[in-house]
Amino acid sequence: MIQLKNVTYSYNHQPLIQDMDVTFEKGKVTAIIGPNGCGKSTLLKLACRLLRPQKGNVFLEDQEIGTFKGRTFARKVSVLLQNNPIPDMTVERAVLSGRYPYQSPFKTYGQEDRTITEYAMKVTGCHSLRYKNMHQLSGGERQRAFLAMRLAQDTPVIFLDEPTTYLDINVSYEMMELLREQNQKLGKTIVMVLHDMTLALNYADYIILMENGKIKACNSVLDDELHHCIGEIFHVKIQSFSETDRSQFYFVKR
Template identity: 65%
Template sequence: MIRLEGVTYSYSKQPLIQEMDLSFEKGKITTIIGPNGCGKSTVLKLASRLLHPNKGKVFLEEKEIGGMKRKEFAQKVSVLLQSGYTPDMAVEDAVMSGRYPHQSPISISSAEDKRLTEYAMEVTCCQSLRKKSLRQLSGGERQRVFLAMVLAQDTPVIFLDEPTTYLDINVSYEIMELISRLNKELGKTIVLVLHDLNLALNYSDRLAVMEKGRVAAYDEASNSEVHRCISDIFKVDIRQMTENGRSYYYSFKI
């Protein structure tokens, strides 16, 4: 559905991504993992049009994204990045702002805008927070609201950059369960960057393992070659366990 072809990107003449070929499958959760500074977030920004490659092309289905109009792209792809800034606005207004790609500059919110805003808050369990300011919320509550904004945007593709950063373990799993629901129940194609190997192993359909600006391995999350690559790069061992009939992966330092 989304693919990078021969993409190269440099910052201040420093090469970050070199001749990258990578595709993200429709209807799957694909997670990009790798050491700090390997280019994970850069790939996400290149695929979501926030950065432009020095060389190569990025396609959404069969369209080169550089040639798409801003609103056309925003109707198909929504992006949630890390940010240290939290606006002082009510939760309901923040979620409604996700509808902007579907509105004209002079239009008021339509019945469909209101329906999808309400639906997004319901799915993400934000309804009780609607009148609160984003600045009053805990980290987990705020992240649920940001996901509601993305859901209200109603795009088939969602990009998420480190959606569990700074959250405690329980809240991180709650956020990943919600992301999994968006994929399984609503059919969203989700591409995300994670630093937590255990979350990546257990919630992804496919893993793209990066090292020094290149893709070192890319396959299903259960693939042994992917696990071997993760072990080599992170110096960890990966084991599988079964509990209550469900299999889990966990990693630990060798």
């Protein structure tokens, strides 16, 4: 479980997040949505200690995240951002580097590291790209390779900022299916910023709806009040294909 308690963060003296309290439930998929510039990515970065709050605290398993040593934290939390530095190495080597939290100066990559790397490349569709340099990949291929790196890190918590960036529609759904499988079969806690609300409603358990640096709603995807709040902010109507099955939603413009 990850908790932000009374967290405030400002940039250039402009408040972006103010007195925020929010919990990301263990073993669940949470999507953060909201208009551009509302603070979604800032919230995610605060939750995974890429940013430090000016006020308040962030806890992982009841321990303040700033107190974790680097490698210990990296064994618990992995992060995929929108704009990642592109390493000058093959895909296979890049994915294998995701095992860095488990290494020491006197230890080389072992069989377990390579087995997990193979699994990560296979499930993300990177297996055929293994000998290509990361700079040779298309945007979509590179995004899959970055996700494979995070899966190879094998953490119980995964943060993702716009994981479907650069992906075609069909590949976006494949990626979301993969993340949902990681959650359901392996119990991963997944928190992701999404701009596609249809993907968020289809694949998340909970949605955090933000506006102007504040949380407007934090509810199950089944919650009618959440749907109403989304409609108010984005001027859309949410309708399910089935009144009893939450597996598919679509949007209708008002």
